[in-house]
Amino acid sequence: MKPYKQTIILALSLMLLPLSGFAQTPAEKGLAIAKEIDKRDEGFGDSTAELTMTLKNKAGRESYRYIRFKTLEVKGDGDKSLSIFDKPRDIKGTAMLTFSHPIAQDDQWMFLPALKRVKRISSRNKSGPFMGSEFAFEDLGSQEVAKYHYKWMLDEKYNGLDCFVLERRPAYEYSGYTRQVVWVDKEEYRIQQVEYYDRKNSLLKTQTFGNYKQYLDKYWRPGHMDMINHQTGKSTKLLWNNYKFRVGLKESNFNRNSLKRAR
């Protein structure tokens, strides 16, 4: 009778593991949450989306960027993506092809329409500003579990939602951050807020997510993301539109030929 009882307890605790974190260290619990976030995004196949960026400087003057994204899910590796720049008009037709990898450097090519030139670019440093905005390349890149070391910190309410609060430290040597603090709601595992700490471990930026919508009855995507830079007073708002899933993108949509005619 005794062994039977033990088995039941073990089975029950295993079932509860990812949720309750029973008998877990904060690191294990953090990793389990990150894996759950990732799992809930698995199988989307491919997607397209449109992005409007509004950059606001300290004086409040705004400038805009319009970008379209095409993404292909790659099993066992980072996603492939194509970003196409529509505005500002002087860079219209510029496009970027990225094969992301969880730990290794991404492969990245840029198409410059005026010269019709495809340039392989160094992707080592992803801490630089994306299009002059407060978002760094690494903030917008494919979010793979292996990109960070995790630690669960506490549970608290954020905007009325029960959330896990995690700390994640970039595994990548050339990241611009020492750590990030992430609020994830317990119900749907959607990221609600991220605080970015710079290399000197000072609070650099806060990113908030809002207007989440569910697609294909499974995949949650935010309608907007706002980034505030506490050190410069500048901010960037991202407005996501027209999310589409499983539109039939293939490997052949993500090569140098397709980069050249991306528009």
Add this chain to the structure above:
Amino acid sequence: MNIKYILLFAAIAFAISKPGNLIASTGEFTGYIATEMRLFPESPASSQQGDGQVSLSIQPEYFKDWDEGKQSFTFVPYIRLDSMDSQRTHWDIRELTWVKVGENWEVRAGLRKLFWGVAESQHLVDVINQTDLVDSLDGEEKLGQPMVNVSFMGDNGTLDLFLLPYFRERTFPGEKARLRTGLYIDTDQAQYESGAEKEHIDWAVRWFQSLGDWDVGLSHFSGTSRSPTFNMGTDSDGNSVLVPYYALMEQTGIDLQATKGAWLWKLEAITQRSQGDRHQALTGGFEYTFVGVFDSAADMGLISEYLYDDRGESAPTPMESDLMVGMRLALNDEASTDFLVGASIDVNQQNFNVSLEGSRRIKEDWKLSIEGRIFIDPPKEDPIYSMRRDSFVQLELARYF
């Protein structure tokens, strides 16, 4: 530009594109209009030449796709009006292209512009499009090239086949222009090795592949060289002039880039057979990027390339054994401000010239660009000797629509 052939080719591309599709629904209309001002602080070497020029250029672009994006039509005319140089006042069709995309192939027909290679200082392997030299001294501006191109994509790379049925002559500055050869180049008398002249059918093949950190391209071109040599001649008034001579050539080239961390290692090499002689040339170097320099968001790239031509001083290019060093600064700000400063040093003759380029966006749709070049004491034997007094500064303001 020989209108007859260009228009014939354009008409064919247009016809395949099914004009009905183009008219049925509107496409995308973009482009720019720009004014440019160039000042030459030094008096010219010849009294015919002027001290400054103002010019206006327009490059609209029409694009339309259909068949779920599998077919597209692009039309990019170009026109420039110049106050000093009648040769620089010219028009071109940069693109007039029909493209059809299949599962692992693409067909592209019409007038097109393309780029091969990896280097910054010169483009040895890039031999398909003719240089529009009147537009820009750096040789980066190109004329539209009539072609039919089939591209096959596979796991073993991409193979491109080109048929190039018509030749475009290089443009050269006119008599009154600065930045020209000592003797004026009389393009009206251009000569060809091929009896078919401009109608010689050239062909080319290119394969490229990305293997991990490496990007590799191999290419072969067979046809009339885009770079002319020059013969002495006289114009209708009996003045001595230079007459461009376009020889046939067979050129095989390789271009390689290794992307290792913050380093880009680059190599382009060619072997060319022309008029019974074979010669080799290469460009090799690196680019290294420092990020977040001066405690800011700016990136600074250091570039250095060595240029070699085994014909030595007799090479019809000013770059026979030269070293180019450059620095690129991108501020990564809202206005996308960037600068490129470069110097090219002739290793054997110890002369050099310096160039500066910079640009930034103004408001949403404007862009201001600056360019300057300083020629420092070129020796008499150097092809750029004739430009010794042509150091200049240039400002361009463009409005994008």
